[in-house]
Amino acid sequence: MPATRAGERDEVIPFSNIRRRTAEHMVRSKATSAHTLVVVEADYEGVDRVRRAAKDRFREEEGFGLTYLPFVARATVDVLRDFPHLNASVGDDELIVHHYVNLGIAVDLDFEGLIVPVIHDADGVRLRSIARAIVELASRARSKKLTADDIAGGTFTITNPGPFGTLITAPIINQPQVAILSTDGVRKKPVAVELPDGSDGIAVHPVGNLAISFDHRAVDGAYASAFLARLRDTIETRDWSQEL
Numbered sequence: 001m002p003a004t005r006a007g008e009r010d011e012v013i014p015f016s017n018i019r020r021r022t023a024e025h026m027v028r029s030k031a032t033s034a035h036t037l038v039v040v041e042a043d044y045e046g047v048d049r050v051r052r053a054a055k056d057r058f059r060e061e062e063g064f065g066l067t068y069l070p071f072v073a074r075a076t077v078d079v080l081r082d083f084p085h086l087n088a089s090v091g092d093d094e095l096i097v098h099h100y101v102n103l104g105i106a107v108d109l110d111f112e113g114l115i116v117p118v119i120h121d122a123d124g125v126r127l128r129s130i131a132r133a134i135v136e137l138a139s140r141a142r143s144k145k146l147t148a149d150d151i152a153g154g155t156f157t158i159t160n161p162g163p164f165g166t167l168i169t170a171p172i173i174n175q176p177q178v179a180i181l182s183t184d185g186v187r188k189k190p191v192a193v194e195l196p197d198g199s200d201g202i203a204v205h206p207v208g209n210l211a212i213s214f215d216h217r218a219v220d221g222a223y224a225s226a227f228l229a230r231l232r233d234t235i236e237t238r239d240w241s242q243e244l
Contacts, residue, residue: 016112016113018109018112018113018114018115019112019113021113022113022114025174025175026172028175029172029173029174029175030172032175033090033173033175033178033215033216033217034215034216034217035170035172035173035213035214035215035216036213036214036215036216036221036224037170037211037212037213038211038212038214038221038224038225038228039168039209039210039211039212039228040209040210040225040228040229040231040232041207041208041209041210041232042207042208042209042210042231042232042235042236043191043205043206043207043236044068044071044186044205044206044207044208044235044236045203045205045206045236046235046236046237046238046240047068047071047206047235047240048205048206050240050241050244051066051068053241054066054241054244058244062128062131062132064131064135066131067131068162068183068186068208069105069131069134069158069160069162069183070127070128070130070131070134071127071235071240072158072181072183072210072231072235073103073105073119073122073130073134073158074126074127074130074243075231075234075235075238076103076156076158076181076231077101077103077122077123077125077130078123078234079227079230079231079234080101080123080156080227081123082230083223083226083227083230084097084098084099085097085178085218085219085223086156086178086179086212086214086218086219086223086224086227087101087155087156087179088155088177088178088218089155089176089177089178090176090178090215090217090218095178095218098155100121100123100155101121101122101123101155101156102118102119102120102121102122102153102154102155102156103118103119103122103130103154103155103156103157103158104116104117104118104119104154104155104156104157104158104174104177105117105118105119105134105137105138105157105158105160106157106158106159106160106171106174106180107137107138107141107142109141109142110142115141115146115151116151116154116157116174117137117138117140117141117146117150117151118137118150118151118152118153118154119133119134119137120153126243127240127243127244128243128244137150154174154177155177156177156179156180156181157171157173157174157177157179157180157181158180158181158182158183159171159180159181159182159183160182160183161182161183161184161185162183162184162185162186162208163185164185165185165187166182166184166185167184167185167209168182168184168209168211169182169184169211170182170211170213171211171213172213173213173214173215178214178215178217178218178219179212179213179214179215179218179219179224180212180213181210181211181212181231182210182211182212182213183208183210184208184209184210184211185208185209186206186207186208187206187207187208188204188205188206188207189204189205189207190202190203190204191203191204191205191207193205210228210231210232210235212224212227212228
């Protein structure tokens with residue numbers, strides 16, 4: 001297909017280096033992996049209860065707010081232990097499973113492109129330390145202070161468009177990984193709850209979608225769906241107060 005030519009009323013904006021590299025990476029990923037999307041809805045009421053109780057003390061101690069992302073990241077790292085084929089790369093007619101989690105966190109660079117700094121050995125890190133690492137890496141990414149090691153060796157990636165109120169995001173896999181998780185917007189909405197007497201009622205809870213794009217060469221839909229179901233259940237049922 002011939003390249004598009006600008007007309008006399010069009011503005012031509014040359015791609016920056018980061019824009020060009022992002023574009024090349026995304027096109028290569030779509031050409032490489034058989035992208036498939038699975039989505040579940042998660043109830044963040046348990047997470048929100050802990051966030052509300054801890055927010056003032058946490059900000060005073062750490063110097064930044066406690067968002068939903070560290071909770072999702074912590075749960076993801078744990079659940080990957082039982083679904084290791086999503087923490088992997090495709091080799092030459094083989095799946096290379098990584099028995100450690102180097103968790104990438106996609107960071108937007110002022111709408112000009114993306115970079116994915118990595119929390120190395122995240123499977124040995126608790127919630128508070130994950131929250132610190134996310135804030136520190138994002139800050140260094142935006143101030144162009146990342147080192148080569150900071151962006152190397154990722155095994156699984158999370159992208160977080162949720163602060164913009166997104167509903168469902170189909171992210172592009174960060175090669176050579178086989179899956180990427182999107183944390184979409186969390187909104188208050190009515191949900192069905194079981195009352196103490198066993199009957200059903202309606203409550204207003206913070207609810208958001210979790211979406212995973214996975215490489216269908218590596219796993220099938222049942223595996224990815226089971227991973228998301230376990231991730232949702234972990235987010236909803238864990239006693240998160242023990243992490244803070």
